Amino acid sequence: MLLIKPLLAFRPNKMDWIFATKTFVAGMLALYVAFSLNLAYPIWAIGTVFVIANPYSGMTSSKSIYRILGTLLGAIASVVVTPLLMNTPWLFTCFLAAWVGFCLYISLLDRTPRSYVSMLAGYTAVIICYNIIYYADTVSIFDMAIGRFLEITVGVVCSAIVSTTIFPLHIGPAVETRVSKTIQDTNALFDQILLDQKQLHHYNQLLGNITRDTSDIHTMAVHLSYEKSSLQGMTKPLQEMLHQLTVLVANLVAMSERMKQLDQIDLTYRTSLKAIHTHIAEFLKDGHEIKPQELNLLPNQFESDFDALVASARPEQVIILNGLKMDIRHFIQNVRAVKLIWQRIQQGDDSLPESMSPLTTTYPSLHRDHGVAVRGGISAFIIIMISTAFWILSGWKAGFMLAEMAAISACILTAMDNPVPALKIFIRANIYAAVMVFIYAYGVFPHVTTFWELVLVLAPFIICCLMLFPHPPLTGLGLPLLMGTIMGLNLHNNYSLDQIAFFDASIGSLIGLIISVYVIHIVRAMSPDITVQRILAMHYKAVRKALYLPYGTEFKQHLRSMLDRIGVLNGKAAVQSQRLNKEIHLALIETSAVIDLTRLQELIEKLPEQASIVSSIENLQQSLDDYFRAKEMQRPHTDILQNLLHSLAVVQSATDEVENSDIAQRLKISLNNICSSLCHQNTVNGAKQKTLAVS
Template sequence: MGAAEPRSLISWPFPVASRRPFPDKGTACCDGLVDAFFSLKTLAAAFLAYYISLRIGLARPYWSVITCYIVAQPLAGALLSKGLFRLIGTVVGAGMAIVLVPNLVNTPELLTLALALWLGACTYVAALDRTPRSYISLLAGYSAVIVGFPSVDTPGAIFIVALSRVQEIGIGIVCVSLVHALLFPRPVWRQVRERLDLILADAEAWSLDALAMPVEPDAVLRQDRRRLANDLHDLHLLSVHLPYDMASTVIEPASLRSVEMQLGRLLPLAGAVEDRIEALRQRDAYTSPLTDLVEDVRDWIVREAPGDGHPLIERARALEPALKAPEDWVQLVRLSLLDRLADLIETHATARRLRNRLVRGASSEGSDASIRPGDTGRRVLHRDHRMALRAASATTLTVLAGCAFWIVTAWPDGATAVVSSAIICALFSHLDAPLGVARRVFYGTIGAAIAAGFCAFVLMPRATDFVTLCLVLSPFLFLLGWLLARPDRAPYGIGAVLAFPGLAGLNADYGGMFGTFANQAIAQVLGSLAACLMLGAVRATDAKGTAQRLARAGWRELVRKTEMRSEPDTPAWISRTLDRMVLLSPHLPDLVEGMSEERNRLRDLRIGMALDDLQRAGANIGERQARYIDLLKSRLRDCFVSAQWIGVLKADPALQRTLNQTLANANLLPPTPGKRSLLLALVGLSRNLSPSD
């Protein structure tokens, strides 16, 4: 099953990938050089951290080396933020181990349960967050396991052990941050600007294809909207690292948040315009003034013409029906088309102005682009509590099962196996089908164990000083950095990084005892295998199940919208729905009706926006019309509740009659701005609930 890579927990933002389906040889060569340089910088940081740890007498300096590779990022701001998140999480986790181990060490069952539940709770929080900040919760969870379980035999020394781990990890963070900051750093703000330009191009391509005459094939539209939704998600993940960038003042955060929301609005707006054009065509009502206006809008988008598009907006407003008398259905659809088209023009113009405003001091016309207060807040992502609970349960059960085996067998290296399996489960249990990724980690662990054995017993005995040792280790550590440089190779690298430094004997003193090495290597491999078995036993969610889960989450939120009496938060609704589309995207090739699922999520997005418009319009109408709206909301609520049960959103006859009656009564109101807003909301609901009308 095609599960998404663990983007938010172990991966990082990368240079923008080529839009070409197959990169040419020059691009591949350039990417290879970038990966090699990244690996060399990380290698230098690892040796520096190892040297400092040895000089100050830390017992297990290999944790500094592991930290350098885990924290290393191609972008400077991402590296600093991940290092800070890791340090905070490590301190919290070490503190929890200090609290639990001395108090529960005499009751192994309670200690095991406490640490397992703590790791499960931290995994739950991290799975809900789904941003790079989730690294704090993740590290707080498995740092307690790393410090706690190996200390059960010496609970009196746990404070020293915890302090040593924090020192080793802190040294690794400082060294890797320093090296990557000094050697040709790559600032996040530049990547944000490059990604934003690509997103603007994708947004304009989506609008152009949606307004095309004749309409572009659905496959083209589907590719455009999927790319736009994914690009917006990537931009949001990049922006989390922006405050930690060495030149963070280059980007104005308020403008960045606002342009994100403007670009998010383009998906439902362009889809609504496309729908209204098709509805008018079916009734032979797509007349010459409308076609000329749409063609001029497409030409304005293609030319990226200066100005704010006001002439085109004024033309759209001038073509709207006057609403002085009740209008027929065709005129109401025409009104909806022109209103959405005007909003589309304004949104494109605002996005362009905000993009020019992003760099302070840049000369740009329209630098006074308005920023809506609701657009500047933090982007809200979808939270899947069921998936997070499953991830937490799998991780907790893995620790409990591993500790039970450790206690029963009294295996001296059982703690190593438990720690290894706990880390892997915490990293990957949030995926819909985690077994495939965990299996690659397992293969990386086996490869690292073999390489570490060769290094520890063939090469390292010949190393007589630190320089020679570095030369011996360089090929292996360079390979680790190369594996971690790309998301498709990262799982192998994670398994190798967690195993190689410790097994190779990068301690304060060289041991050279094969029995100790063999026990630790077997523990690492068995721990990885146990994680694979547990994650495989947890029933993976197939593509259809994922699509249904995401759809039901949207319908639950629509139910809440029908019950809402306060001011609706439309930006939050758009953000969460687009995030669900991003989560659905990797599973679409495995769905028989993938195109329908994607269109349905976009339809749900427009329904939610229409409900918000209905809520706002309801505050400016009479009592009689308010009763009709309350009845309509009740019918809509029943429709969305029914959809959660049967898995399909269908408008029943009672809802259709109520919607038609509400629309007919609104059509009889005197011409006011409130009437116009109400009609637009009702037409939007009607077109999305029964597009055949």
């Protein structure tokens, strides 16, 4: 049975009842207005209400606007193209398939809620065009497009009125709670990393969870401009704060890696570290308002505390401790940057301090998978070509429903790694919907004569389906079951149901879904292991790119995208391969050290051009490039790693000849971090010994 266990365990709460009742009222209002205006297809008005339904008013409003824009673009495309290509069916089919494929490609690249615009523009054009062909003798092209736009608009307006006036639930407080929790989590992890030796090796998964949470909040923040809450209009500064927050993740990972190195040598340093932690914790918990000019302040005892720590440590720990000091200093400064932006947001100030370079761009620096987008677009193209060809060649009058449903199902779930299981649930839900249509049409509607009676008989079924919406495991059942029933009933002012047309449409819809399932299974679907391999390849490519980026805004944006990619990786379904699980774990560690790659380039520019160490560093950069290129291409890299470790050892030896002690120390710190976090070796000296032993 379909989702039988989750359904039996489901217990709607108060908020579920409020959401379902509000949405039902909005749907009935949209249906009544559509009846009153005598629109051709009132089902699109009520269906729109259910498609955009969300417990949060901001999400409902934003999706409403995106749906109107997407419908408008699809309607314009259909009006422009249909008169030109209507008499050349195969060329027309190719154009529509290419249009949907392109729109889906753009949609899959945009990981914000705006992606709904381009996806809807794609399959809306197909729906309008195929309806125009089906009803060519009775409806004009322009009237069909305008009618569809008006029906969608009625649903959107009714939904907005109800969601914003009856017990509105704003997303602002939810975002505020998530942000506060994430900030608390980073502070708690800082405390644990410095104090809790036993749990040090388990922090990377928790840090990965924070990157996933920040990616989720980044998406939620888009909706803040569409509601009246305390955070209204704060999308850009909030996303900027999230950029800064993700940098904290890199700081925390770097600290944990340095401490793992230190623990392997000697644990005595931890006694002095507790006093350092106490001073830092008191400094960070200071509730006073942070001023922009105080952004880079450190605790008064910071330098003296670390001087005492380094003086009491073993000689082989000194470089690592200096690296830890640098990571902790950056952590403190980034925490204060996050607090300053959050402080301003809560005061209603959407500006950034002048000293802070904004990382937010018009095209946000987030992970984007062009391969998945291309395969999604190709699968949509093939699905529409096959389904429409079936309609054309068979001459089946109801084939247009087959082609429409194939186009819709080709788009709506393609963002998933493997949409096939969800599409199978979609198919079953449509079968159950056909049964519900039959019951209503032949068992209930013959006794319904007024609108209020219609409302009364629809209420139990619709409200029950709507209560499933806020619960992700059950949404895949509730939405297609409800939409399949509403669309199948095809409510009109003068209601009648043609039995032959009903069965034809039901069968056609199922065939269209089956075509989508098979094509997506062959072209688009990927196992979690394959998905993770592809994302890891992009991660290794991003590490290589960091080798040649100067430290600055461009690098920070690049680091932001890398950390977002880690969040995506941690949000994937569990993979079967232990090797891949280990590489996911190591990817976060590697990301924390990419800043040391930019420091290599920075230090080269500060060294004399003729110095022999410059060529040694350039050889090291090339070895790093070769190593991560081999990992990206999934080629054997054991020999390349040995060459890389040799290059590291050569540069390490050459640092003793650098006259500038500050540059020499910074170079030693970066070499240690690269060896530990990118090559996953204990120390540079250890790597050197290992290399000599091999040679």
